[in-house]
Amino acid sequence: MNSTTLKVIALILMLLDHVGQFIPGAPLWLHWVGRISAPVFMFCMAWGFYYTHDRKKYLLRMYFFGLGMGLIDVICNNIVADPYAMISNNIFVTLFLVAVIVWLIEIRKTDKPKGNKYLALFAVYQILTTILCILAGQVLPLTGMMSFVGAITGNLIFNEGSFIFVFLGVLIYFNRTDKKRLILAYGLYCLGFLALEWAMNPQPTALLYTNYQWMMIGSLPLMLSYNGEKGRGMKYLFYVFYPLHIVVLFFIGNLFF
Template identity: 40%
Template sequence: MNTTILKIIAVIAMFIDHVGFFIPNTPEWFGWIGRIAVPIFIFTIVIGFQYTSDRKKYLTRLYMFSLGMSFINLLVNYIFRDFSIADLTNNFFAPLFLIVLILSLIEKKQLKYIFLFSIWQIISLVLCSLLADIIEFPSFNSATTNAYFWGSIFGNIFAVEGGPLFILMGIFLYLARDRKINIVIVYTIFSFCCFYSSYKWGHLINTWNNLLFPFTSYQWTMISAVPLILLYNSKRGKGLKYFFYIFYPAHIIILYLIGFYLKNPPPLGP
């Protein structure tokens, strides 16, 4: 199974998951299917980083799409700000960008780059907190949504979709990439971490909990992606590179609008 097939499977699972998320009265098992999408995307981004011929271009592309998605969310949230609906926060380009950025720093094998990145994480976290909680800009329905906007711009691991746990998973997958048994161990550990964090802290409703553990109580079922990843044959496939970059924002906007109009149907008659 090549990376293109893995990405197609992940896209289908993601679409089903987002149908369940945005469209009212859909069954919960749509979300169960969707749990395999994130780990597959993380795995393929790690593989993409390993084999890309131009890592700087790869990193720049991910950041530009992350930046673009954050402003799409900003626009949509402002258009629908007067309606009682949840803010749009989806931007998985941001954690993928951070995974590739950290892997690039690791590849340099120079401690000063890791140190500078760590310092920036502290500075950007302060900036995100200042802008999101104190200044309250953008003025969305929650500080968490504000933080996601700035986190995507500043590249802060604590203020992006999925939170630091999935970024760590990407790093460990890269370190474990050469042996399939290591991949299984990494996935098992992180699936357990998702289960435990949800069980231990999932009931706490606050901004920090939403940023650190922003996933469902059944996120641990992502372990079901392991058999698919173990079938990976180290081949690239046909690519379809820009299809995945374009499909992500397009399907989210469409499903968000469909969900909005199903929840707020226009009045009939004159």
């Protein structure tokens, strides 16, 4: 499958997942299939970032969409009193951070002293912005302020999936070209999630009904099916559809709540 086909499949699965998130009474299986979506988007983003002719433009686009989505989250969460499900979705920031870390690592590969310097500055920056996010959440009386400041600052902790999913994106990027390495790296990552979720609640039913993030292993066959072709592209479909469908589902869900 080409990149466009993978994105469309991931988009459909994401839509089903968000129906389960925002619509009262939606069946749980929507979340099961939804676990497949984000890793596929990360895989497509990894190839897109590799092939792009202008990485700075790519990063700026991802950053500003993340900033816009963060603003949408704050507005929606604060204009509806006691919403059925708050909006905490902002994969743009997660993908932005994956791309930044990939770029820093690649700089280090070509210029180790320069790369080490940039990585050290990035680490210090993350400590400072984490403190800023926490302070913002305590000082500013708005729901979701920590995540919004996290979007503004590009923080590793306060983003959708936190640093765990940022690490996943980096892992996918550096193993995307070798299917055997991808199977091993991604498989171990999912196995680690399974072990963590089992440790949290060592009941077989919990792995189906509460701790089911491990089901993202279902993304692997889709990644392995990639044929290296771009397809029709439709670059801005995801950028527009992502915030639009979340806002629509958020308000529909609160009508029935």
